Amino acid sequence: MTSQEGKRQIATRGELDAIDFAALFAAQIHDLKNLLFLLLNSLDETLNNYHASSGTNDEEPSNLALLKYNGQLINDKLIQMLSLFRFAQGPYVIDIAYRPVEDLIEEVVAEAKPLLGARSIAISSDVETGLCWFFDRDLVAGVLNNAIHNALQCAKSEIRLSAAVENGFLAIRVEDDGDGFPQEIMENGGRMKSLDLSGGKTGLGLYFSSVCARLHTNKDNPGRIALSNGSSLGGAVFTLLLP
Amino acid sequence: MTSSTGSAPINFQEKTFLVIDDAVGMRSSMRNTISTLGGTRIDMAGNGIEAINRLEQRAYDIILCDYDLGGGKDGQQLLEEAKRRKLIKNSTIFMMVTAERSYERIVSAAELVPDDYLIKPFAGEVLRLRLERLAEKKSYFSPVFALMDTQNYRRAIQVCDDLLNSPNQYKLDLMRLKAEICLLLGDYDTAGKLYKQILAIREIPWARMGLAKSMYHQNNFGDAVNTFKQVTENAPNYMEAYDWLAKSHSAAGDEQAAQRALMAVTEKSPRMLQRRKMLGETAYRNDDLETARDSYEAVLEFGKHSALTSPEDYANLSRVYIDQGKCDQAMTVLKDARKTFKNSPESLLHGAVMDSLAYQKSGNTEAAEAALKQALENFEACDNKRGSVSLDIARACFQLGDEETGKKVIEDFVQNNHDDRKILLHAEDMFRKIGMHDKGKEIITNSSREVIDLNNQAAQMAQAGDLRGSAELLMQAVAKHQGNTAMALNAAHAILTYMQAHGWDEEWGKSAKEYLTTVKNQEPDNQKYLMLSDLFKETAKNHGLQI
Numbered sequence: 154m155t156s157q158e159g160k161r162q163i164a165t166r167g168e169l170d171a172i173d174f175a176a177l178f179a180a181q182i183h184d185l186k187n188l189l190f191l192l193l194n195s196l197d198e199t200l201n202n203y204h205a206s207s208g209t210n211d212e213e214p215s216n217l218a219l220l221k222y223n224g225q226l227i228n229d230k231l232i233q234m235l236s237l238f239r240f241a242q243g244p245y246v247i248d249i250a251y252r253p254v255e256d257l258i259e260e261v262v263a264e265a266k267p268l269l270g271a272r273s274i275a276i277s278s279d280v281e282t283g284l285c286w287f288f289d290r291d292l293v294a295g296v297l298n299n300a301i302h303n304a305l306q307c308a309k310s311e312i313r314l315s316a317a318v319e320n321g322f323l324a325i326r327v328e329d330d331g332d333g334f335p336q337e338i339m340e341n342g343g344r345m346k347s348l349d350l351s352g353g354k355t356g357l358g359l360y361f362s363s364v365c366a367r368l369h370t371n372k373d374n375p376g377r378i379a380l381s382n383g384s385s386l387g388g389a390v391f392t393l394l395l396p
Numbered sequence: 397m398t399s400s401t402g403s404a405p406i407n408f409q410e411k412t413f414l415v416i417d418d419a420v421g422m423r424s425s426m427r428n429t430i431s432t433l434g435g436t437r438i439d440m441a442g443n444g445i446e447a448i449n450r451l452e453q454r455a456y457d458i459i460l461c462d463y464d465l466g467g468g469k470d471g472q473q474l475l476e477e478a479k480r481r482k483l484i485k486n487s488t489i490f491m492m493v494t495a496e497r498s499y500e501r502i503v504s505a506a507e508l509v510p511d512d513y514l515i516k517p518f519a520g521e522v523l524r525l526r527l528e529r530l531a532e533k534k535s536y537f538s539p540v541f542a543l544m545d546t547q548n549y550r551r552a553i554q555v556c557d558d559l560l561n562s563p564n565q566y567k568l569d570l571m572r573l574k575a576e577i578c579l580l581l582g583d584y585d586t587a588g589k590l591y592k593q594i595l596a597i598r599e600i601p602w603a604r605m606g607l608a609k610s611m612y613h614q615n616n617f618g619d620a621v622n623t624f625k626q627v628t629e630n631a632p633n634y635m636e637a638y639d640w641l642a643k644s645h646s647a648a649g650d651e652q653a654a655q656r657a658l659m660a661v662t663e664k665s666p667r668m669l670q671r672r673k674m675l676g677e678t679a680y681r682n683d684d685l686e687t688a689r690d691s692y693e694a695v696l697e698f699g700k701h702s703a704l705t706s707p708e709d710y711a712n713l714s715r716v717y718i719d720q721g722k723c724d725q726a727m728t729v730l731k732d733a734r735k736t737f738k739n740s741p742e743s744l745l746h747g748a749v750m751d752s753l754a755y756q757k758s759g760n761t762e763a764a765e766a767a768l769k770q771a772l773e774n775f776e777a778c779d780n781k782r783g784s785v786s787l788d789i790a791r792a793c794f795q796l797g798d799e800e801t802g803k804k805v806i807e808d809f810v811q812n813n814h815d816d817r818k819i820l821l822h823a824e825d826m827f828r829k830i831g832m833h834d835k836g837k838e839i840i841t842n843s844s845r846e847v848i849d850l851n852n853q854a855a856q857m858a859q860a861g862d863l864r865g866s867a868e869l870l871m872q873a874v875a876k877h878q879g880n881t882a883m884a885l886n887a888a889h890a891i892l893t894y895m896q897a898h899g900w901d902e903e904w905g906k907s908a909k910e911y912l913t914t915v916k917n918q919e920p921d922n923q924k925y926l927m928l929s930d931l932f933k934e935t936a937k938n939h940g941l942q943i
Binding site for chain 1: 421428432495496516522525526563568598599600
C-alpha cells in the first residue's frame with residue numbers, strides 16, 4: 154500500500170494533464186469489450202458443461218442467466234459510450250446498406266433469448282417475410298438491444314418485436330406488458346436534457362438511440378424514436394422510425 | 397414468431413475453420429464458440445505470417461480473423477494480401493472480428509472487403525445465423541462469380557439481369573455488381589445509368605463513386621471532379637475517392653489540385669504505398685522536390701518489410717536527390733537498391749543510369765559516360781522496358797551529348813505508349829527539366845505521329861467496311877511495334893470484329909489469342925484486355941468452338 158501512495162505522490166498534476174483522457178477512455182473501453190467477450194464466452198462454456206453433465210437441455214440455472222444478463226447490460230453501456238465518443242469526434246459516417254429486416258430481428262432475438270430464462274419472460278417477433286430496408290445494422294442492433302434490455306426490466310411475462318413500413322418509414326417496435334414508461338421519460342426521453350448524471354439512471358440509452366435514429370437521415374427526412382404507453386400487450390412501446 | 401429467413405442450416409462438422417487472433421485466450425474462446433456450433437476442424441494462427449502460411453497449405457471454408465493482430469499486419473492488410481495472392485477461394489467465407497465498430501468505417505470504403513464483420517462480444521447463435529446467411533448469399537451469387545472468374549462478363553451480366561427479374565433481397569447488390577461489370581467492359585453509359593438509379597433511391601457513397609468513375613471514363617473530367625469531391629465530403633474516409641479525384645484533376649490538366657487531393661489522402665492513410673508513389677510523382681512534376689523526396693522516402697521506409705517496393709522506387713528517390721544537387725545521397729540510395737535486390741538485372745540497370753546522372757550532375761563526365769555505357773548495355777538486355785527507366789536513360793544521353801541514342805530511346809518509349817497520356821506528359825516533363833522543352837515536344841509528337849496515323853488509317857478502313865484490310869494493317873503494325881500494348885489490343889479487336897462478321901479463321905484466331913496473352917502477361921488488369929478476352933470467348937462460342 155505504501156508503494157501505491159508513493160506513486161500517487163509522484164504523479165503530479167502536470168503529468169496527468171498531458172494524458173488525452175478522451176482517447177484513453179476510448180482505448181480502455183475497447184479493451185473492456187475484449188475482456189467482456191472472454192468473460193461471456195467462459196460463461197457460455199460453463200453453461201455448456203452444465204448441460205453436458207446434467208444431460209438435459211433444460212433452462213439454465215437462473216444465477217448464470219442473471220450473470221449473462223448483467224454482462225449484456227455492461228456491453229450495452231460500453232457500446233453506447235464508445236459510439237457517442239466516436240460521433241462526437243466526427244466526422245462520423247454510418248454504414249447504411251439495404252438489408253432484410255427479418256435477419257436483423259432474428260439476430261436481436263437470438264442475442265436476447267439466453268437472458269429471458271432468469272425472469273421467465275417470453276419474446277416473440279412479427280416481421281413480414283422479404284421486407285428489406287436501408288439501415289446501419291450494428292447501430293440499429295445496439296438501439297434494439299437497449300430497448301429489449303429496458304423492456305426486460307419492466308415486463309411481467311412478454312416482450313414483442315415487430316417491424317412494418319408506415320408512411321415511408323420503417324417502424325420497429327419493442328413492446329412489453331409492464332407498467333409503461335413514467336410520464337417524465339415519455340416527455341424527455343432521448344433528449345439531451347434527459348441526461349441527468351446526478352441520479353442513478355443517466356438516460357444515456359435513450360439519448361444514444363435518438364442520435365442513432367437521427368444519423369439515419371435520408372433526403373432531409375430524419376430518423377427518430379417515439380415512446381408511448383398502452384401497447385398491444387398493455388405496457389410500454391419503444392418505436393424506432395427510419396426513413 | 398416468424399420462421400427464419402430460410403437460410404439452409406450448415407453442417408459445421410464438415411467445414412474447415414481458420415481462426416486468426418493474436419491473443420491466446422481469444423483463440424481458445426473462439427474455438428469454444430465454434431465447437432458449440434458443431435465445428436471440429438479448426439486451425440489457429442497467432443499473426444499474419446502464420447495465417448498466410450496456413451492459407452498457403454490448405455483452403456479453408458470459413459476464416460474468422462481479428463482485425464487487431466498486434467504488431468505487423470492488421471486483419472485488413474492480411475485480407476488484401478490473401479485475396480491478391482488468390483489464397484482465398486470465392487466460396488470461402490471471410491469474417492472480420494473486431495472489438496469496435498469503427499472498423500467498418502475503414503472497411504466500408506476499402507476496395508477489398510471481407511464478407512462480413514462481427515463485433516465482439518457476440519453470441520455463438522449470432523455467429524451461426526451470420527454464417528448461414530453468408531453461405532446462402534455466396535451460393536446465390538456463385539454463378540455470376542464463376543462467369544467473372546473465366547472472364548465471361550457478358551454472360552455474367554445476363555445472369556445478373558435474370559436474377560434481377562425476380563424480386564429478392566439482393567437487388568441492390570445485383571445492381572452494384574452489374575454496374576461494376578459494365579465499368580469493366582467499358583460500357584460506361586449503362587454503368588452510369590445504373591448508379592443514377594440507385595442514387596435516386598438513396599445517397600450511397602459507393603454509388604456516387606461509381607457514377608463519378610463512369611464520368612471519368614467518358615472523359616467528362618469536370619463532372620468527375622465535382623462528383624468525386626462530393627464523395628469525399630459525404631464520406632471523408634472513402635480513401636479511393638481521393639485517388640480518383642487526383643486522377644481527374646490531373647486529366648483535366650490541374651496538377652496542383654491533383655497534388656492537394658493526394659496530400660489530403662496520404663495524411664489520412666499514411667501507410668498506403670501506392671498513394672505515396674502517386675504523390676511523389678505528382679509533386680516531382682510540380683517541381684515540389686521537398687514533397688517528392690518525403691513521399692519517395694516514405695515509400696522505401698514503409699515498404700522495407702514488404703515485397704512491395706521495386707528498384708524503380710529507389711531510382712525515384714535518387715532522381716529527386718540529383719535534382720537537389722545531393723549527388724552523394726543519390727548514390728547511397730542506389731547502393732541500397734543494389735544491396736536490397738541482390739544485384740538483380742533491374743536494380744543494376746536503374747543503378748547504372750542513375751549513377752550516370754549523379755556523376756554528370758557533380759561534374760565527373762568521364763564516370764558519367766562509363767556508367768551510361770553500362771546502363772545502355774543493361775537496357776539492351778532488358779525485356780521489360782516499362783516505367784521511368786527509358787526516360788532516365790534518354791535524359792543521360794541528351795545531357796552527355798549523345799542526342800541520337802537519346803532520341804531513339806524516346807521514340808521507342810513514345811511509340812510503345814502512344815495512347816497513355818500520363819506517360820507522354822512524363823516524357824514532356826523530363827525534357828522541360830533538362831531545358832529542352834520545345835525540342836522534346838517535337839520529338840514526342842513526331843514519334844507518336846506514325847503510330848497514331850496507322851491506327852487512324854485502320855479505323856477509317858474498318859469504317860468504310862474493309863474489316864479485313866484494317867485487321868491486316870494492324871497486324872503488320874504489331875509486328876513492327878512489339879512493345880505497344882494498345883496496338884496489340886487494337887489488332888486483336890479488329891481480328892475479332894472481322895471474324896464475327898465473316899466466320900472463324902484458325903490462323904487469325906491464334907494471332908488474336910497471342911496478342912491477348914502478351915497483354916495479359918504485362919497488364920493482367922488492363923480493362924480493354926478483359927473486355928476483349930470476353931469478346932474472344934463470345935466469338936469463339938458463336939462459331940461453335942470450345943475454348
